[in-house]
Amino acid sequence: MNIERSELMTGIDRAALDALVDGRHGDPFALLGPHPAQGATIIRAFLPGAEGVEILSRDGSGTRFRMHAIHPGGIFAAAIDRGDAYRLRIQWPEAVQETEDPYAFGLLLGDLDLHLIGQGTHYDLGRTLGARAMEVDGVSGVRFSVWAPNARRVSVVGDFNAWDGRRHPMRLRQPSGVWELFVPRLGPGDRYKFEILDRNGTVLPQKADPVARASEAAPATASIVAASQPFRWTDDDWMRSGAARRAGEGPISVYEVHPGSWLRIAEESNRVLDWVELSQRLIPYVQKLGFTHIELMPIMEHPFGGSWGYQPLGLFAPTGRYGTPEDLAYFIDRCHAAGIGVLLDWVPAHFPTDVWGLARFDGTALYEHEDPREGFHKDWNTLIYNLGRNEVKGFLIASALEWLEHFHIDGLRVDAVASMLYRDYSRKDGEWIPNKYGGRENLESVEFFKHLNSIIHQRCSHAFTVAEESTAWPGVTKPVEEGGLGFDFKWNMGWMHDTLHYMEKEPIFRRHHHGMMTFGMVYAYSERFMLPLSHDEVVHGKGSLIGKMPGDAWQRMANLRAYFGFMWAHPGKKLLFMGGEIGQWTEWNHDGSIHWDLLDRPEHAGLQRLVGDLNRLYRAEPxxxxxxxxxxxxxxxxxxxxxxxxxxxxxxxxxxxxxxxxxxxxxxxxxxxxxxxxxxxxxxxxxxxxxxxxxxxxxxxxxxxxxxxxxxxxxxxxxxxxxxxxxxxxxxxxxxxx
CATH class of the missing domain: 2.60.40.1180 (Golgi alpha-mannosidase II)
Known part of the structure; x- marks a missing residue:
């Protein structure tokens, strides 16, 4: 080609190139990739640190074109006489790399996808936003996309570009606020984050992907490109029979588990079990005790283990602490094969403030509220989702569906519902903003729960939802079409508090508190209830269940046995946190393990046997x-x-x-x-x-x-x-x- 080097800059100026080199240019496709000019095609590439670049035909045939440096910061350009698909041959100081040009590929996200994202009704975000391994024009790679409407520039960074935010700036799809880029020759297992330049030109701390489907195990924080091949499920019959379980007419007896502390291997530095090991040990144990379901405390990726998962940042990604997403799917599949359902704690109420997470994601209060009177939980030092924003509602609902549809989870226990329903939850006068009618009800949360449960019931006939709601909010389990929130069950916190308070009394004084055991039946059918003896009752100085019982050691065991008998006889589905079934004396310790050595003592083994017999009787007797x-x-x-x-x-x-x-x-x-x-x-x-x-x-x-x-x-x-x-x-x- 006879195009002069100066003509390689046709249509652009030095200031634009400077902005690209400095990482300040918000439209990289305007400069990079192929551009028609004077009957030819000008190709530009930004490769800081490269010593030389050639253009090759993608199929390996044809002429090589040497690219010229048109900016000392690493911008190269060349003109070719045809618009064939091409590759770049890059001479780095210590290696030669051949790859396709990310800026040679066109738009990938469809207009319908972008429209649904803006409406908050795109329920497959985990396969649309984030990192999607795919093939485009015969080239394998990863399509990255992220919602950051207020950013000036967004780049994808990772090991593939030395975490350099200048290298792979993304394309903005207006007016959706979604940025996208296809990076060839990447695939499952590659680590990545997003580097964002806010509207003021400040480079933010590199952000993990909000919809990553795999993440590094804490304390590392990078997102990981997830496998694109679906897991080979063997639970078709189980999934088809799920509607009967959701109806709740049969027995539901739940064993609540924190996977990291159910059993640790002391001989191997107190390590936790992975999902495959849990499938080999936890599933037979739950079968033996006759529980119908395992409820996993939150397993979404979370930065701090001491939060027990209740401060998650990766709402689409299973934590890497226990293995890969495929390992989790294997565990769930094995549970179903054993006739055991799997429930999952899910947290849409709040998220932590870690700078690499969702907090001020694009430099603005994007997922949270700007005003701390609406957007900050003092109790938990966390941020509150802005449910008045369609994209945030859609993000949360898509997360719920990710677990139910793609991981075959049988139900979600929704955490901290009360904190979402009341604008003045745990706030003093002047610390909260009334709704548009002047009331304390959070109308956006009410609409969100109705929408969430309606979509789940419409799309997931096998699954049910359970609300952890500690107040007398009416109609929590009433169908949405009848004005309720649409949950299938609600934890009966009042029953739990009253009956435990009664059992803590010395027997001689119980006659004065008799109504605490009977009061629950006054409102027992106002909602569809589950009776919970959860992890919340055996932490923060509350002692263990057996430790709450009065008397000497024999009387304490007898009290607990009698209490379990009363609980299983009382109307309501059952839930018991791990360790309670063996009468563990100490509080639960998330860094330790259940004290399984207690089973060497007949009284503790007897209590465990009782729980199994109660479950079997419950399941056998209509x-x-x-x-x-x-x-x-x-x-x-x-x-x-x-x-x-x-x-x-x-x-x-x-x-x-x-x-x-x-x-x-x-x-x-x-x-x-x-x-x-x-x-x-x-x-x-x-x-x-x-x-x-x-x-x-x-x-x-x-x-x-x-x-x-x-x-x-x-x-x-x-x-x-x-x-x-x-x-x-x-x-x-x-x-x-x-």
Missing amino acids: ALQFADLHPEGFEWVIGDDAENSVFGLLRKTGDGKSLILALSNMTPVAREGYRVGVPQEGRWQVVLNTDAGLYGGSNLGQVEVWTDAESAHGHPQSVMLTLPPLATIYLKWTPPGG
């Missing part, structure tokens, strides 16, 4: 399931015997053919000759006694009893029983001839 959601399936037989601290709960099916009577004696005094009215005559068999010797009890009580014609508690017949001390017994009615 009477213990029906009243979870239907008030006609429950009756207080004894709810007013405060003097003896005795409770009697009758569970039954809708047709009355299956009956279970649970009796709890919350004193260390055996109640001999205690008469209890029952609705059916005949034989009542004791099917579980928490005082049984195999559980570590005194083995007091009958095996079965027969009714007589003496009326009691509103029933025409009754049974005479011995109620063991500090114990709950279950009696099952056997129909005549049964």
Whole structure:
């Protein structure tokens, strides 16, 4: 070509080249890549540090064109007489690199994608924004894209360009505020971040990808290009049967787990188990104890392990602490093969302030509120998502769907719902901004939850949602079409607080607090409840569950056994945090492990066996399931015997053919000759006694009893029983001839 070197700068000026070299140019495609000129094609490349550059035909044939340096900062250019696909051959000081030119590729994100992102209704963000390994025009590489509408310049950085933000500036797609760039010859496993120049020209700390699907394990903070090949699931039958589980008519008994402290390998520097090892050890354990679900505390990538995952920054990325995303998928697939569902704690309420995360992502309050009266949690030193912005709502809903659809999670337990529903949550007068009507309700959060649950129920028939909501907000589990928030279940925090407060009392004083055990039934059907004994009750100086019980060591174990018996008899789905099932004496320590050595002691092994038997009884008896959601399936037989601290709960099916009577004696005094009215005559068999010797009890009580014609508690017949001390017994009615 006869184009002069000066003509290689046609249409541009030195100031534009200076801005590119300085990392201040916001439109790199205007300068770089191929540009038609005078019947030829001018190609420019910015390669600071390169000693020479040649242009080659992409297929390896044809003429080589030497590129000329047109700026001492590393801008090269050449003119070629045709517009064929090409490669760059770059001579670095110590190596030669051949690669395609990122600036030779056209627009990749479709207008519909950008429109949906702006609307907040693009529910597959994890496959649209972020890093997507793909092939373009026969060239393999990674398409990077990120939402940063207020940035002057965004670049993708990584090992591939020595983390130099000048090397790969991205293209802005107006008016969406999304930046994109295809970088050839990258693939899964490559590390990257985004370097952003804010509107004032300040280079921000390099940012992790908000929708990265894989991340480095803390304390490292880079995002990782995730594998593009889908995991080979084997759980089709399980997923198809999920709608029945979501309906909640059957048993739901949840074992809450912090994966990093369930079991550690002391002989290997106290290391945590990875997902493959957890599939080999945790799944058989949960099967043995009869739980229907495992609930994982947040496993989204989080910078600080001491947050237990409740301050996440990678809402699309499983933490690297326990292995790869594929390892997590394997664990979930193995759970489903074993008949165990997997629930996941999910945190849309707030995020940490780490400078490499979401905080002031493009130099402005993009994901958070600008005003700290709306956007900052003093309790947790975190920022609050701005749910009034469509893109932020869409980001969060897409995160939820990522776990449910792509990881086959069976349900989300949504953390800190109350903090989102009230604008004055944990704030004093003057520290919060009322809504447009002058009230304290957060209308944006209400709309968000309705939208979230509607989309989940529409797209994920296998999954359900659970709200951790600690107030009396009405209609948390009411369907959206009936004016509710649309959750499937709500944690019954009131039941948990009241009953634990009762159990902490010395038995001699319990008669004065009898209503704490019965009050939960006053509102038991105002929502669809789950009864939680979660990690929150065994941290921050609260002691362990067994440590809350009064008396000597034997009485404490007996109290806890009786309490578990009462809980499993009470209407509501069940949740128990790990360690509670073996009576661990110390508080939970996220840097340690469950004290499995306690199982060498018969009383602790007995408590574990009791929990397994309670779960198996719950799963086997329809009477213990029906009243979870239907008030006609429950009756207080004894709810007013405060003097003896005795409770009697009758569970039954809708047709009355299956009956279970649970009796709890919350004193260390055996109640001999205690008469209890029952609705059916005949034989009542004791099917579980928490005082049984195999559980570590005194083995007091009958095996079965027969009714007589003496009326009691509103029933025409009754049974005479011995109620063991500090114990709950279950009696099952056997129909005549049964």
